[in-house]
Amino acid sequence: MRLYHNPRCSKSRQAFSLLESKGIEFEDYRYLDNGILSDDFEVLLALDGIIRTNDLEPGTLFNPQNKKELQILLTINPKLLQRPVLIHDGKAIIGRPPEEILTLLHDI
16 A cells, blocks of 8 residues: 655645554655656556646646556656555545545455
């Protein structure tokens, strides 16, 4: 289980704390430092709203249906990844609100 985490983001910190408070083991993945793992792109790009459009440079155009284009955009600029994102058992969910991440954990 991997949490794409930005410690400067309040929602991301809340998701981190929520997992810790429930005693759930997870990888604290700092994507701004390490980039996005290539193995995770398929599941991440399946999520609606995975791009933080408010953080796009003015005039940046992209097709949200074009997964290759999204992958390039996130590879070049990982700060555009919505956060926090929890990946578990080949599924992912955006933690907005942070409690949303718990929907992936019903079997734990």
